[in-house]
Every structure is written in C-alpha cells, then in structure tokens.
Amino acid sequence: MNDAMVVGVSKRFGEVHALHQIDLQIKSGEFVALLGPSGCGKTTLLRLLAGFESPSSGEIWLNHERVADKNQLKPPEQRRIGMVFQSFALWPHLTVYENVAFPLRHQQNVPEVYKNNPGARVAEMLEMVGLGGMEKRYPSQLSGGQKQRVALARAIVFNPTLLLMDEPLSSLDAELRIQMRKEIQHIHRELGTSIVYVTHDQSEALAMADKIVVMRGGRVEQAGTPHEIYYSPQSPFVAKFVGRANFVKGQWADPHTFLLERDGQASLPLRVSQDFAPFHADQVLPVRPDQIKLHPWNEGADGVRGRVQHVQFQGRELLYSIQIGKEEWEVASDIGTSFSYGDQVAVEILV
Structure with a gap:
C-alpha cells in the first residue's frame, strides 16, 4: 500500500511559525484537498511533502520510508512525486513531447517499460489529457488550458506515488476550470494515484476531494469528507469559509x-x-x-x-x-x- 504520513510537523522561517504540529495521513489512491486562505500554511505543507523544504520538527513518511525530519531530507527526485504548479512551469525551448518526456530521463525509480519506450508512454499520457498529436508544438503555441494539460501529463508520465498540485487551475477562466476539474478527476480514477491538491477555492475542494483538510494559521482546523466539512463544521471558521x-x-x-x-x-x-x-x-x-x-x-x-x-x-x-x-x-x-x-x-x- 502506498501512502504518506505527516507526523507532528512544524515549520519555522526565522521568527515566523508557518506550521504548528501538523498530523496528516494520505491513504493510497486518496484525493486530499488542502483548503484555506492565503498564508494558512497549505503551500508550505505541500513543499515539505515534495522535498523542497525540511521540517523544523516532526517527520514525513512516504511508502513506509521516513523521507524527512529536522536532520535529514530526501531530495524531490528520489521521492517519486509528480508536481503541477499554478504557473505551469514548462520549459519554453522544449516541445510538448520533450517537456512530458523529461521526468522519464531524470526521475529515479522510473519503471523500465517507460524508460525503454518513452515515445509510447508520452503518447499515452497526451491522449489521456486530450493533447494527442501535439507532440511537436512549443508552449508558446498553446493556450493556457493546453499548457496546464502538458504540465499534468509531465507530472503523471512516470507513474508517481504521489501527485502534488499547487492551485493548478487558478490562472484559468471559470469555464475552463470546471472542464479541468473533470479531467483531473478522470485521471485520478484512471491512475489511482494519491493526490494532494492545494486550493483556496472551497467549491473546487468540495467537488473533487475524498478528504478536505481545512487549514488556518498553520494549523489543521478540521479534516473530513466534503459532506462532513459542509454539514458538520467543527468551528465557526470552517462554517463560514467552506460555503x-x-x-x-x-x-x-x-x-x-x-x-x-x-x-x-x-x-x-x-x-x-x-x-x-x-x-x-x-x-x-x-x-x-x-x-x-x-x-x-x-x-x-x-x-x-x-x-x-x-x-x-x-x-x-x-x-x-x-x-x-x-x-x-x-x-x-x-x-x-x-x-x-x-x-x-x-x-x-x-x-
């Protein structure tokens, strides 16, 4: 069973206490939304899971292996984690094919079948995200929605254990956001990859997630299913922020x-x-x-x-x-x- 655990994690940046004693379990195949206002710590928690930051205290476990505590940090490329950013983060000088194929060459623990036949794997992923036949285009030739689909294909091409998404739809227009929600849900169903999805949009979290973790001031205010969060809020903040x-x-x-x-x-x-x-x-x-x-x-x-x-x-x-x-x-x-x-x-x- 692939899962992730955050155990008693705190994070300081100088005098700023960004996270306070966070405990979180992400089960195999679970879609978890980190929901909260700006500055609540949700992106910091995502960066800790990715390996971009180390905790000031506590531990992070992936697949029953401790990958971070205050004394050690396993780098991102060794964690088999996919990442989708708000800004797309595509390389402008690389084609769609080259962008998507990049992790197959540089990630560790990539399945041999993907390494040996990258063309077939990239084509499969581009079909899944609705970009079949666009392998030779460059990012400058794509719309915002198409760029986000390329970023998504790149994040899942090597079959990551955990897919991290940092407000991936916030730069898209309303209609396209709804369409991309459906596509992300479809990919989640198809691949069964665990997803941690950062958002400040409560409708996005309610629509997509298996579990919502509402954060405030660097703490977990409440965690539960969308139904529990909506109909059984456990604080005035949750009641007002979610709906x-x-x-x-x-x-x-x-x-x-x-x-x-x-x-x-x-x-x-x-x-x-x-x-x-x-x-x-x-x-x-x-x-x-x-x-x-x-x-x-x-x-x-x-x-x-x-x-x-x-x-x-x-x-x-x-x-x-x-x-x-x-x-x-x-x-x-x-x-x-x-x-x-x-x-x-x-x-x-x-x-």
Whole structure:
C-alpha cells in the first residue's frame, strides 16, 4: 500500500511559525484537498511533502520510508512525486513531447517499460489529457488550458506515488476550470494515484476531494469528507469559509436538541443529528442556506416569522436575505416558490 504520513510537523522561517504540529495521513489512491486562505500554511505543507523544504520538527513518511525530519531530507527526485504548479512551469525551448518526456530521463525509480519506450508512454499520457498529436508544438503555441494539460501529463508520465498540485487551475477562466476539474478527476480514477491538491477555492475542494483538510494559521482546523466539512463544521471558521452559514441563536437543551428563538423566546425544539459541540458555549446552531425552507406566513405556520429583505436570481435557485428579529439569514431556495421584497414568510430549518 502506498501512502504518506505527516507526523507532528512544524515549520519555522526565522521568527515566523508557518506550521504548528501538523498530523496528516494520505491513504493510497486518496484525493486530499488542502483548503484555506492565503498564508494558512497549505503551500508550505505541500513543499515539505515534495522535498523542497525540511521540517523544523516532526517527520514525513512516504511508502513506509521516513523521507524527512529536522536532520535529514530526501531530495524531490528520489521521492517519486509528480508536481503541477499554478504557473505551469514548462520549459519554453522544449516541445510538448520533450517537456512530458523529461521526468522519464531524470526521475529515479522510473519503471523500465517507460524508460525503454518513452515515445509510447508520452503518447499515452497526451491522449489521456486530450493533447494527442501535439507532440511537436512549443508552449508558446498553446493556450493556457493546453499548457496546464502538458504540465499534468509531465507530472503523471512516470507513474508517481504521489501527485502534488499547487492551485493548478487558478490562472484559468471559470469555464475552463470546471472542464479541468473533470479531467483531473478522470485521471485520478484512471491512475489511482494519491493526490494532494492545494486550493483556496472551497467549491473546487468540495467537488473533487475524498478528504478536505481545512487549514488556518498553520494549523489543521478540521479534516473530513466534503459532506462532513459542509454539514458538520467543527468551528465557526470552517462554517463560514467552506460555503456560507447562518449562526442561528437559541439554546442547546442537550447535544441533539436546539431550542430555536421564536418571537424572542427559545421555544421551538429542533432535533439535530450532527455533532455541534464547539457551538454549544455560544448557544448557536450553524445552518447552511440550503437547509432552510420558506413558506407563506400564516399564524399556524411551522417555523419562525421572517421578512424578505433581498432577492437574487441565480438561475436554478433564488438567494434570499430574510430578516428575523434583529438577525438576517441567508436562504437558498429553488425557483418553484418565489417571494418578493417585503413578503412575510415562515422560515423552517431542516437539519
């Protein structure tokens, strides 16, 4: 089984503490997204995995071998790691073929079958990324999306144990980013290579990853599946950074019963299946905009009474701002039932 482990890793740059006691396991074939704002340490962690930096403390293991601690560092070319950069990092004087074939000559532990017949391997990889027949072109003759595909083919041509990707789609336009997401997922399925993918785009992480590691201030804030991160955030930061969240006020009667404020009193009980222990002290419940349903208001309606403050049409959904007492909640609703500014609505929470 090929896997990677980061054990108690910290990293300092002079007086700056970039990473604090990071523990992370990347299982064989797993797609892990490192998600967080600029400066949170995600790229530093990626560089440590690649071998570009050594940890100040802790250990890094690849395939059951310790490749780094504060006293030793196995160089990148000996780790059998593929890397895709945001800037593409193609050699402008080399053709597409020469760029992609480069690791077959310079990486260690390349399978003999690839070394002995590099032309067939390069052709196979270019077909996989949709660039068959472009072997003789130079990077200057390619679009941004094509350059990124060349960079991807170069990173996987030698069948790496671990593929590291540092915000690889951030320089592409929105439509091309969505297309490249599909292609990266396809390659992941085809090759089964473990991937560590750095991004600050929460929609990218939710769409692609098996596991999301949310980072903040050099620490792991929460790690889990996309569903766990989205629907069971374990801190206000995760709730706000990954998607949007309303912090609904009330009282926690017990770990799975939240009393929602209704007309100024905490009286409407909600049964909560998820674990929201970190929110108990503040007496709030994190609720996603799509976990709220709106109904026309009448005196016998379920839920709390609100007033529509804003409406935004988003194609297949409507985004509402609903005034409830002194709070304003965000609500995402399908277009089947629409309300207008000033309408009174019954607001039902579905958790």
